Amino acid sequence: GDSVTQMEGPVTLSEEAFLTINCTYTATGYPSLFWYVQYPGEGLQLLLKATKADDKGSNKGFEATYRKETTSFHLEKGSVQVSDSAVYFCALSDNNTDKLIFGTGTRLQVFP
Amino acid sequence: DTEVTQTPKHLVMGMTNKKSLKCEQHMGHRAMYWYKQKAKKPPELMFVYSYEKLSINESVPSRFSPECPNSSLLNLHLHALQPEDSALYLCASSQDASGGTMDTQYFGPGTRLTVL
Numbered sequence: 001g002d003s004v005t006q007m008e009g010p011v012t013l014s015e016e017a018f019l020t021i022n023c024t025y026t027a028t029g030y031p032s033l034f035w036y037v038q039y040p041g042e043g044l045q046l047l048l049k050a051t052k053a054d055d056k057g058s059n060k061g062f063e064a065t066y067r068k069e070t071t072s073f074h075l076e077k078g079s080v081q082v083s084d085s086a087v088y089f090c091a092l093s094d095n096n097t098d099k100l101i102f103g104t105g106t107r108l109q110v111f112p
Numbered sequence: 113d114t115e116v117t118q119t120p121k122h123l124v125m126g127m128t129n130k131k132s133l134k135c136e137q138h139m140g141h142r143a144m145y146w147y148k149q150k151a152k153k154p155p156e157l158m159f160v161y162s163y164e165k166l167s168i169n170e171s172v173p174s175r176f177s178p179e180c181p182n183s184s185l186l187n188l189h190l191h192a193l194q195p196e197d198s199a200l201y202l203c204a205s206s207q208d209a210s211g212g213t214m215d216t217q218y219f220g221p222g223t224r225l226t227v228l
Binding site: 041043046089103 | 154155157162202217
């Protein structure tokens, strides 16, 4: 079945550092890809999405490009802030089952 | 507006209690979802309602009973829960959940449930 693999965390960075969180997927067909963010004690917020190959999703300085050739959707940000500290989930839509398949989540900790 | 609201924010209940979680959205979405999330884990799908009809039940124990009174509301009735059911319960909604193209799901803030 479809699956999502994320890099293990935690990722620990200093403020203004460059961020990359790796995400690769396995899917049949052409899923949509998502990044959700979960701040401590809160629900999930949609951060960005891409619906087809070569699409780039972006929001709040975060970017991710749908790469079909490498089956990847890596999350990047040029300069992280302390307020970006959260858990980031990569996910894909399984068009056969109408389900959202999540990765295990990557905790990001940013220190001043 | 992409807001999904959930009440209560926190709930503590005994194993013999009956309680309900409520979820509401006013985005005109026709699909609504219940997820369970344990600490340091991704959300796990429990139920999907599409056009007010239950379309997916992920083999959830009968002590969890979902209800969709109308297209804006989703309830989760709880009865005779176990301590291992303690978790964050998340509601989500999307434009649709059929036709082979899944729309973006928008999540509520969750209800943190503790079963004593």
